[in-house]
Amino acid sequence: MEVVGKSVIRKEAFDKVTGRARYTHDYQTSGMLSAKMVISPYGHAKIVSIDTSKARQVPGVRAIIAGKRYPLTGEAIRDRPPIAVDKVRYHGEPVALVVADTPGQAKTAADLIHVQYEPLPVVNSPTQAFRRDAPLVHERLGEYKKEEDSHPVPGTNIATHIKIRKGNMEKGWSESEVVVEASFSFAPSDHAAMETRCSTAEILPDGQIIIMTSSQAPFMAKRLIADYFGEDMGKIIVHTPFVGGAYGGKASVQLEVLAYIASKEVGGKPVKLLNTREEDILTSPCHIGLDATVKLGADRNGKLKAAEIQYLWDGGAYSDKAIDVTRSGAVDCTGPYKLENVWCDSYCMYTNHPYAAPFRGFSHSELSFAIERTMDILAGKLNMDPLELRHINAIQPGDTTPTRVLLNRSNIGDLRKCIEKLRELFNWNEGPVKEINERYVRVKGISCSWKTSTIDPDAPSGVILTFNRDGSINLMSGVIEIGTGTKTVLAQILAERLKMDVDKIHVRMEVDTQTTPEHWKTVASRGTYMGGRAVLEAAEDVIRQLTEIAACVLRAPIQDLEVGGSRVYLRDDPAIGLHFKDIGYGYQYPNGNAIGGQIIGKGNIVLRHLSHLDPETGAGKPGPEWTPAAYGVEIEFDRRDYTYRLVKACTVVDIGKVMNEKAALGQVMGAMSMGLAFAGRETFYFDELGRVLNPQLRTYRPLRYGENPEFLVGFVETPALDSAYGARGVGEHGLMGMPGALGNALSLAAGVSFHHLPLIPELVWKAKEAARNASI
Amino acid sequence: MSLHTFPLNVNGDKRMVTARFADTLLFVLRGRLGLTGAKPGCLNGDCGACSVNVDGWPMKSCLMLAVEAIGKEVTTIEGLKDTPIQKAFVENFAFQCGYCTPGFIMNCHALIKQHPDAGDDTIKEWLESNICRCTGYAEIEKAVKSVLEKK
Ligand code: FES
Numbered sequence: 001m002e003v004v005g006k007s008v009i010r011k012e013a014f015d016k017v018t019g020r021a022r023y024t025h026d027y028q029t030s031g032m033l034s035a036k037m038v039i040s041p042y043g044h045a046k047i048v049s050i051d052t053s054k055a056r057q058v059p060g061v062r063a064i065i066a067g068k069r070y071p072l073t074g075e076a077i078r079d080r081p082p083i084a085v086d087k088v089r090y091h092g093e094p095v096a097l098v099v100a101d102t103p104g105q106a107k108t109a110a111d112l113i114h115v116q117y118e119p120l121p122v123v124n125s126p127t128q129a130f131r132r133d134a135p136l137v138h139e140r141l142g143e144y145k146k147e148e149d150s151h152p153v154p155g156t157n158i159a160t161h162i163k164i165r166k167g168n169m170e171k172g173w174s175e176s177e178v179v180v181e182a183s184f185s186f187a188p189s190d191h192a193a194m195e196t197r198c199s200t201a202e203i204l205p206d207g208q209i210i211i212m213t214s215s216q217a218p219f220m221a222k223r224l225i226a227d228y229f230g231e232d233m234g235k236i237i238v239h240t241p242f243v244g245g246a247y248g249g250k251a252s253v254q255l256e257v258l259a260y261i262a263s264k265e266v267g268g269k270p271v272k273l274l275n276t277r278e279e280d281i282l283t284s285p286c287h288i289g290l291d292a293t294v295k296l297g298a299d300r301n302g303k304l305k306a307a308e309i310q311y312l313w314d315g316g317a318y319s320d321k322a323i324d325v326t327r328s329g330a331v332d333c334t335g336p337y338k339l340e341n342v343w344c345d346s347y348c349m350y351t352n353h354p355y356a357a358p359f360r361g362f363s364h365s366e367l368s369f370a371i372e373r374t375m376d377i378l379a380g381k382l383n384m385d386p387l388e389l390r391h392i393n394a395i396q397p398g399d400t401t402p403t404r405v406l407l408n409r410s411n412i413g414d415l416r417k418c419i420e421k422l423r424e425l426f427n428w429n430e431g432p433v434k435e436i437n438e439r440y441v442r443v444k445g446i447s448c449s450w451k452t453s454t455i456d457p458d459a460p461s462g463v464i465l466t467f468n469r470d471g472s473i474n475l476m477s478g479v480i481e482i483g484t485g486t487k488t489v490l491a492q493i494l495a496e497r498l499k500m501d502v503d504k505i506h507v508r509m510e511v512d513t514q515t516t517p518e519h520w521k522t523v524a525s526r527g528t529y530m531g532g533r534a535v536l537e538a539a540e541d542v543i544r545q546l547t548e549i550a551a552c553v554l555r556a557p558i559q560d561l562e563v564g565g566s567r568v569y570l571r572d573d574p575a576i577g578l579h580f581k582d583i584g585y586g587y588q589y590p591n592g593n594a595i596g597g598q599i600i601g602k603g604n605i606v607l608r609h610l611s612h613l614d615p616e617t618g619a620g621k622p623g624p625e626w627t628p629a630a631y632g633v634e635i636e637f638d639r640r641d642y643t644y645r646l647v648k649a650c651t652v653v654d655i656g657k658v659m660n661e662k663a664a665l666g667q668v669m670g671a672m673s674m675g676l677a678f679a680g681r682e683t684f685y686f687d688e689l690g691r692v693l694n695p696q697l698r699t700y701r702p703l704r705y706g707e708n709p710e711f712l713v714g715f716v717e718t719p720a721l722d723s724a725y726g727a728r729g730v731g732e733h734g735l736m737g738m739p740g741a742l743g744n745a746l747s748l749a750a751g752v753s754f755h756h757l758p759l760i761p762e763l764v765w766k767a768k769e770a771a772r773n774a775s776i
Numbered sequence: 777m778s779l780h781t782f783p784l785n786v787n788g789d790k791r792m793v794t795a796r797f798a799d800t801l802l803f804v805l806r807g808r809l810g811l812t813g814a815k816p817g818c819l820n821g822d823c824g825a826c827s828v829n830v831d832g833w834p835m836k837s838c839l840m841l842a843v844e845a846i847g848k849e850v851t852t853i854e855g856l857k858d859t860p861i862q863k864a865f866v867e868n869f870a871f872q873c874g875y876c877t878p879g880f881i882m883n884c885h886a887l888i889k890q891h892p893d894a895g896d897d898t899i900k901e902w903l904e905s906n907i908c909r910c911t912g913y914a915e916i917e918k919a920v921k922s923v924l925e926k927k
């Protein structure tokens with residue numbers, strides 16, 4: 001291959017190193033007003049009164065919105081008032097919105113709004129939410145409008161319940177000679193994209209609604225605003241320029257709604273709403289938390305026989321995307337292992353925590369921690385090498401998934417190959433423990449994962465190609481450039497198919513929902529898989545048009561023509577041909593006659609054969625293919641103060657086909673870094689009032705330069721036959737195994753079994769103290 | 777608060793700006809001079825996305841008032857043209873979303889000037905003040921070292 005697989009420099013590279021790349025907040029028109037939120041200081045409280053009288057006197061204030069009932073919002077269940085009324089359900093929830101001429105005035109006025117609250121009992125964990133006597137987060141759960149496949153249970157805090165019932169549990173347990181059971185938990189945390197979320201809205205006199213937003217889902221924003229507020233969908237135009245990091249957090253639609261409301265309240269004038277870092281952490285949706293219980297049974301040889309799993313997801317105050325996360329967690333609940341007998345209950349729980357957005361991995365990094373820790377516990381009990389245990393149970397073609405999809409050579413990658421490659425790359429055979437001296441020890445932990453993408457069965461992706469007069473091509477796709485480099489990969493796919501120079505392909509980076517064909521959402525590592533298919537179809541379309549014109553001009557049958565090097569030429573005599581610049585806009589004969597016209601190609605796809613899950617058994621096809629991966633983390637543990645240093649992190653992933661090597665490496669390494677931060681240090685600390693105590697980058701600390709380990713990345717290439725050049729998703733996979741591998745390494749190093757995240761030295765110390773006290 | 781007009785030296789140009797004394801350099805660069813390369817990430821000194829150079833040293837422009845920059849040389853990412861560090865960022869894929877990139881480049885640029893012989897410890901000391909959430913820093917390390925080595 002000429003272009004695919006090469007580290008083609010990213011199309012937007014020069015914009016990004018010169019400060020020219022513009023993000024939503026970089027666009028500011030004169031006359032644009034500023035909105036500022038007033039947010040709840042409590043996790044759960046009744047709103048007694050809101051006094052806005054002082055705020056209204058601040059010069060420049062155009063509108064104050066508080067206590068007003070708008071249609072309820074929320075993707076799977078309409079449970080969320082855009083601005084709280086009656087009560088607040090999480091710390092950070094918007095309670096009022098001020099619109100003023102400048103950000104300063106809006107802030108001054110917002111600070112003068114006085115809200116009186118009456119605290120209510122707080123639901124501070126999904127386990128607490130699950131108890132029968134728990135306070136209710138939503139008293140009127142039964143009355144909400146909802147999607148058909150959301151299953152809320154009125155009178156409880158259950159927003160949905162997904163069941164997996166596969167095989168025969170009795171048989172599974174009777175065949176199990178070794179059984180282990182363990183529980184795990186961690187609180188919600190944050191995506192912490194460097195660009196805080198920002199949306200602007202303007203409503204034109206003719207009713208057009210113009211929105212600009214830092215989003216992974218502008219097409220969803222358009223659809224939802226139309227749906228929520230009864231607007232004409234065609235009148236809503238959503239623009240998305242570059243997005244400064246997203247990781248799932250910008251797939252939720254929230255600020256767009258508030259900006260729209262704000263603009264509406266000031267007669268349609270343009271309004272901007274920009275999150276502060278604190279608001280971005282508290283108010284906008286976060287990374288989901290989880291309480292899990294996993295029970296695994298195996299025979300004496302380590303063959304898994306049965307799994308019984310309960311996931312209580314911390315959906316937070318509103319269900320929104322957490323319903324889908326809960327479903328996705330059920331779909332791949334066992335991890336990448338062959339299991340005939342599976343019983344899983346995956347519940348989305350309402351709590352008084354910030355509500356959840358998707359997070360890179362969409363439930364898989366979270367559930368992998370629970371599964372992979374349990375696998376290590378099982379290996380210990382079997383007295384078996386943990387990597388060997390995974391190897392013998394690795395899921396393969398011919399096996400079925402928890403939702404009973406039959407796997408074949410295309411729809412599942414090769415986990416055993418990943419494991420073998422990890423064994424080498426991570427030097428597993430030297431053993432997991434290396435003594436340095438009395439004080440330090442180096443310890444390795446491993447894990448595995450898999451993932452399919454549970455996306456809407458009718459999710460579309462489209463591409464349009466247009467020709468320029470110089471023969472170069474413009475590529476337009478609804479994929480958002482959130483940092484993954486997908487749009488460059490799409491250009492590579494096109495260049496490969498047309499056998500042309502990738503520099504002659506121009507990619508439009510900005511997306512707007514009026515002129516860019518829809519790509520459902522830039523999530524779930526689907527950009528290359530779906531966008532790539534659409535590009536190939538569009539390429540066929542332009543090849544057909546180019547060769548038709550060339551056949552006519554060259555007086556040759558279409559079958560004799562080849563396309564390559566920006567030319568259409570005779571296969572047996574390449575010297576005879578026409579350059580794209582002569583036919584891309586049709587052809588003009590010397591006498592002035594013209595044929596053709598600008599060539600415009602199109603391609604669009606929906607995924608094939610996806611289905612909803614059976615509500616009783618979970619049977620159904622949730623996604624097109626599974627990417628498996630194997631991981632290792634090596635730490636240097638200090639026995640004196642229980643701190644540890646990240647030495648190495650390794651991921652081997654079956655990516656199907658490496659499309660752009662450096663971009664793929666970057667995705668995997670960045671994901672590992674994020675996974676290690678999630679596992680090792682990031683969490684929301686809640687107090688008894690449900691308040692998040694650390695909503696700043698000073699107290700909520702992602703990894704910094706030099707804290708990262710050495711990264712080892714390996715690729716296996718088992719093509720997914722129906723994707724462009726065989727590529728599988730890769731954007732999320734480096735992350736998913738990190739919590740499990742780090743947890744396994746630290747458990748071995750400290751000699752205690754860890755069941756909570758983040759894995760901070762204090763947790764080690766507490767566990768060691770508890771073990772010591774127990775032995776006294 | 778009232779507005780004042782004062783001169784700022786930005787990217788080699790003398791520019792008159794009208795702003796409040798309380799306005800930060802970041803706010804003035806972006807809002808008054810249209811230089812949106814420096815980004816807000818926290819407005820609290822924690823992330824480095826707003827980094828610029830002031831008299832050749834890296835400065836978080838959210839932590840400095842615009843009036844404090846009077847009489848000083850301010851360089852923003854827009855003021856760099858074809859520098860080795862920009863090229864190194866491109867070649868090494870040292871960015872993904874690009875939001876942290878102007879800040880990182882300005883920090884690296886100053887580092888290379890001030891410490892052309894910087895070793896691992898100095899590099900870490902300088903660069904740990906910026907956050908990149910997308911990369912795992914390996915590419916940024918490669919980029920900055922590739923320029924230092926050439927010196
Ligand atoms: S915005 Fe200045 S350090 Fe974060």
Ligand code: FES
Binds near residue numbers: 870876908
């Ligand atoms: S490239 Fe996205 S934060 Fe650094």
